[in-house]
Amino acid sequence: MTNKKKTKKDKPAKAVKMTAEGDITVKHKEKIKRKDFEEILEKIDIELIKLQEWVKQNKLKVVVIFEGRDAAGKGGVIKTISQCMNPRICRVVALGVPTEKEKGQWYFQRYVSQLPAAGEIVLFDRSWYNRAGVEHVMGYCSKEEYEDYLRSCPEFERMLTRSGIILVKYWFSVSNKEQEARFQERIKNPLKRWKISPMDIESRSKWVEYSHAKDNMFAYTDIKQSPWFVVEADDKRRARLNCISHLLSLIPYKDLTPKPFKLPARKSDEHYVRPPKQEQNFVPQKY
Numbered sequence: 001m002t003n004k005k006k007t008k009k010d011k012p013a014k015a016v017k018m019t020a021e022g023d024i025t026v027k028h029k030e031k032i033k034r035k036d037f038e039e040i041l042e043k044i045d046i047e048l049i050k051l052q053e054w055v056k057q058n059k060l061k062v063v064v065i066f067e068g069r070d071a072a073g074k075g076g077v078i079k080t081i082s083q084c085m086n087p088r089i090c091r092v093v094a095l096g097v098p099t100e101k102e103k104g105q106w107y108f109q110r111y112v113s114q115l116p117a118a119g120e121i122v123l124f125d126r127s128w129y130n131r132a133g134v135e136h137v138m139g140y141c142s143k144e145e146y147e148d149y150l151r152s153c154p155e156f157e158r159m160l161t162r163s164g165i166i167l168v169k170y171w172f173s174v175s176n177k178e179q180e181a182r183f184q185e186r187i188k189n190p191l192k193r194w195k196i197s198p199m200d201i202e203s204r205s206k207w208v209e210y211s212h213a214k215d216n217m218f219a220y221t222d223i224k225q226s227p228w229f230v231v232e233a234d235d236k237r238r239a240r241l242n243c244i245s246h247l248l249s250l251i252p253y254k255d256l257t258p259k260p261f262k263l264p265a266r267k268s269d270e271h272y273v274r275p276p277k278q279e280q281n282f283v284p285q286k287y
Helices: 034-057 074-082 143-162 176-188 198-221 236-250
Strands: 015-018 024-027 061-068 090-093 120-125 165-173 228-232
Touching: 034 120, 034 236, 061 074, 074 090, 074 120, 074 165, 074 236, 143 165, 143 198, 165 198, 165 236, 176 198, 228 236
Parallel strands: 061 120, 061 165, 090 120, 165 228
Antiparallel strands: 015 024
């Protein structure tokens, strides 16, 4: 029996594993290098600007929901999308704990007020799915409220899509091991420590409960009009590129970005006299 020599055509095997949520993930042997990531992202950013102009010109109403475990990478993707777009067209909604007044409202009411007008894109960093996840698992809502939510949510989303809203839902799936590594990184880094809340720490002991809640949420709300799309998020860079590329594929658009143009010559005014500098307050040159 002879040993077969490896050739350049032979591709490295991919390790297949299953997350605690039951999602099958394919772990690539090598992560995307920063240089390659930035090159791909630059091209994607250009496409996002094209989408932005298309949404504006055609008065579309786009809602993108980002859900998933703590430290799954939702915020990073949202920041990547929004940082190159016009904040008057694309805005991020990340609501805090409801006020006493909001607690007495129809559950979906405070989210309805954040929905886009014509020509807008709204990115929800967590959304009305709080009730299906954290509120249910941590006991912040009653069993009756939870069950009513599961019945009402699909009808609410069907109503949104019938009104003309383009609704896209992403679930970021991260493994227990990777989440732990990201938590430890945040604890060590003073610039990221604020990202860990007491709620995140308390939720760590309820991994299985959150898994069941996610499965039940999908069973009720993964509907034809607004299906869930799962993003494998153990690799942050791949997750960002895959998610944004997929979002671009869901909304047909054409390039309406303004063409390059020449600035007109600036008119000079010889009679203008600038006020003395010493009469103004300047920021000290510390650096």
